[in-house]
Amino acid sequence: MSGNSPDEYLNKNRGKLFHPPDSFTKTTRLNDDSLYRKAKQDRLSFWSEMAENLHWVEKWDQLLDDANPPYYKWFVNGKLNISENCLDVHINNGLGDKKALVFEGENGDSVSLTYSQLLKEVCKFSSALNKLGVKKGDAVTIWMPMIPESIVAMLACTRIGAVHSVVFGGFSPDALKDRILDSESKVVVTADGSYRRGKVIPLRSAAEEALDECPSVENVVIVKRTGNDFKLKEGRDLLWSELMETAEDPFDPVVMDAEDPLFILYSSGTTGKPKGILHTTGGYLVGVKTTFQYVFDHREDDIYWCTADIGWITGHSYIVYGPLSNGSSTFIYEGTPDYPERDRFWELIEKYRITVFYTAPTAIRSFMRWGNHYVDKHDISSLRLLGSVGEPINPEAWLWYYEQIGKSNCPIVDTWWQTETGMTILTPLPGVTPLKPGSVTMPFPGVEVDVVDDDGKSTGPGQKGFLVIKSPWPAMLRNLYGDPERFEKTYWEQYPGLYFTGDGAWKDNDGYFWIMGRVDDVLNISGHRIGTMEVESALVEHPSAAEAAVIGKADEIKGQSITAFVTLKEGVEGNDELVQELKKHVSKKIGAIARPQEIFFTYELPKTRSGKIMRRLLRDIAEQRDLGDVTTLMDPQVIASIKEGYGAKH
Numbered sequence: 047m048s049g050n051s052p053d054e055y056l057n058k059n060r061g062k063l064f065h066p067p068d069s070f071t072k073t074t075r076l077n078d079d080s081l082y083r084k085a086k087q088d089r090l091s092f093w094s095e096m097a098e099n100l101h102w103v104e105k106w107d108q109l110l111d112d113a114n115p116p117y118y119k120w121f122v123n124g125k126l127n128i129s130e131n132c133l134d135v136h137i138n139n140g141l142g143d144k145k146a147l148v149f150e151g152e153n154g155d156s157v158s159l160t161y162s163q164l165l166k167e168v169c170k171f172s173s174a175l176n177k178l179g180v181k182k183g184d185a186v187t188i189w190m191p192m193i194p195e196s197i198v199a200m201l202a203c204t205r206i207g208a209v210h211s212v213v214f215g216g217f218s219p220d221a222l223k224d225r226i227l228d229s230e231s232k233v234v235v236t237a238d239g240s241y242r243r244g245k246v247i248p249l250r251s252a253a254e255e256a257l258d259e260c261p262s263v264e265n266v267v268i269v270k271r272t273g274n275d276f277k278l279k280e281g282r283d284l285l286w287s288e289l290m291e292t293a294e295d296p297f298d299p300v301v302m303d304a305e306d307p308l309f310i311l312y313s314s315g316t317t318g319k320p321k322g323i324l325h326t327t328g329g330y331l332v333g334v335k336t337t338f339q340y341v342f343d344h345r346e347d348d349i350y351w352c353t354a355d356i357g358w359i360t361g362h363s364y365i366v367y368g369p370l371s372n373g374s375s376t377f378i379y380e381g382t383p384d385y386p387e388r389d390r391f392w393e394l395i396e397k398y399r400i401t402v403f404y405t406a407p408t409a410i411r412s413f414m415r416w417g418n419h420y421v422d423k424h425d426i427s428s429l430r431l432l433g434s435v436g437e438p439i440n441p442e443a444w445l446w447y448y449e450q451i452g453k454s455n456c457p458i459v460d461t462w463w464q465t466e467t468g469m470t471i472l473t474p475l476p477g478v479t480p481l482k483p484g485s486v487t488m489p490f491p492g493v494e495v496d497v498v499d500d501d502g503k504s505t506g507p508g509q510k511g512f513l514v515i516k517s518p519w520p521a522m523l524r525n526l527y528g529d530p531e532r533f534e535k536t537y538w539e540q541y542p543g544l545y546f547t548g549d550g551a552w553k554d555n556d557g558y559f560w561i562m563g564r565v566d567d568v569l570n571i572s573g574h575r576i577g578t579m580e581v582e583s584a585l586v587e588h589p590s591a592a593e594a595a596v597i598g599k600a601d602e603i604k605g606q607s608i609t610a611f612v613t614l615k616e617g618v619e620g621n622d623e624l625v626q627e628l629k630k631h632v633s634k635k636i637g638a639i640a641r642p643q644e645i646f647f648t649y650e651l652p653k654t655r656s657g658k659i660m661r662r663l664l665r666d667i668a669e670q671r672d673l674g675d676v677t678t679l680m681d682p683q684v685i686a687s688i689k690e691g692y693g694a695k696h
């Protein structure tokens with residue numbers, strides 16, 4: 047566990063509270079504790095009232111069915127369509143000409159779509175999917191750059207009731223294949239390539255083999271973004287532009303049940319196989335609409351920018367569904383913050399007059415290191431609210447963000463949540479909650495969270511424990527796709543009746559929550575989840591590797607970086623060339639984000655007598671700490687030899 051520990055906090059920040067700045071409270075939608083009070087009085091009627099803000103074709107007849115835990119149902123028998131709630135509803139309310147989506151490409155090309163224009167595109171792609179035979183309940187995989195078509199494709203799926211599975215564009219074709227096979231997708235939507243730091247990263251052509259090995263795929267739809275060459279496979283591959291030419295508009299939204307599947311999003315767990323986290327329609331939209339509205343203090347004139355990729359849950363909930371269901375203007379950028387220069391984000395904030403900016407601590411730490419002069423070149427005074435997500439933010443980075451980016455005028459909402467939770471769970475309300483740098487503050491109204499010890503008992507202030515959610519919430523995952531056993535085991539068996547988050551945390555005397563990071567074998571690399579076992583399985587698939595143990599080593603910028611300890615097969619020599627080859631191999635199997643920063647060869651891995659790899663000891667060695675208890679080791683010599691060898695290299 048890393049994150050902000052009780053001692054660190056108490057030493058550095060005793061008594062420091064940041065109240066919402068006056069300039070902010072003057073215009074905020076909420077500056078009192080009425081929402082907390084309402085939810086506390088009656089949690090379920092709070093959610094019922096929030097759900098009334100959506101457009102329901104038929105109202106639910108039971109708010110929460112908790113008769114068969116952990117298989118909870120929300121808004122039972124309610125009927126609605128997500129794209130209708132994100133588009134048609136606003137147009138009917140006179141917002142047709144308001145910008146829904148504002149896009150800038152890495153090359154500086156720019157497009158914006160009003161709500162009416164976005165609806166037209168979504169209808170056309172819905173009709174195209176429909177003509178390809180995609181029906182309610184079918185799965186569609188989306189493997190795309192950050193371009194408007196990606197969002198059109200997602201919304202079109204929701205319009206026809208198809209279940210989308212968005213795969214992060216940075217994942218490798220091998221990883222894409224595993225996810226297509228698991229979801230049995232009928233259609234894959236992709237592009238010829240994407241721009242990244244001035245280069246073209248091929249997508250469709252790189253996935254040639256992967257796609258050929260997916261028998262469920264009937265069609266592949268390709269957006270031409272970069273002009274990168276690829277071979278159209280006759281009878282299967284189709285161009286987005288050609289499909290859209292003959293597509294029809296309007297296209298009526300399909301009426302969905304509140305509990306119909308909405309999307310699957312694969313996320314890393316503690317085994318080599320990613321989990322297909324399944325979200326459903328009604329509860330998810332109620333959760334993300336409500337949290338977006340209050341956490342980001344939605345105002346009519348906001349230009350809101352969340353820097354995540356749509357391939358992650360943050361992109362789903364707070365680039366697409368949260369902002370659009372509220373009628374906000376959501377900005378998306380294709381590129382990275384450091385290309386062509388390290389002031390790219392500040393340039394964009396100035397150009398588009400961004401008002402709300404939501405990013406990750408790893409990015410903030412990079413900005414900090416690059417220096418204030420990149421920020422100072424630009425007028426970023428349009429900002430009124432800042433957000434952070436994905437990993438614990440250290441108080442230094444928090445303060446830099448507050449002072450240099452927010453100019454001490456913008457509250458920071460540090461939001462803790464997960465792919466599984468669908469919506470923010472621990473978060474300040476920006477006009478209400480006094481902030482403590484590094485704390486995710488309190489549960490969102492209507493959500494019940496606690497920190498418990500090994501026996502599931504609530505811990506006292508300052509005592510470290512495990513973060514749990516005590517009662518169901520609307521946007522919660524409903525299952526792991528095709529694997530209910532793993533669903534029950536991962537989240538619900540640790541503490542009966544409580545949802546186990548996998549995070550360590552503690553509460554302070556004021557009831558503020560402090561997140562310490564994962565307590566399982568899941569790494570957090572630049573705010574992205576990677577399972578140690580996933581990287582280990584990729585490594586041992588290489589013909590030279592016999593066994594591998596992967597750990598996350600504390601990293602100043604990324605939070606954690608990957609270190610791998612590898613034993614080689616008999617007769618194989620561990621040299622620098624092999625290190626490079628193994629790194630490349632992991633990138634190919636999973637994607638560049640999983641590429642180990644360092645690989646260390648050892649004759650044996652430290653194991654308990656029952657054969658379990660003791661990653662904790664490897665972490666201690668990598669982070670140059672004294673080793674804890676080594677009495678359970680099968681062969682204590684191993685650890686001495688790794689320590690010596692690893693130490694010699696550092």
Ligand code: PRX
Nearest residue numbers: 435436437438461462463464465561564575
């Ligand atoms: O460890 C927590 C960390 O990210 C994990 C969830 O990862 P993922 O499902 O990929 O979703 C990330 C974006 C919602 C959590 O278990 N995490 C997320 N937000 C925070 C955080 N850790 C500390 N502070 C946060 N604000």
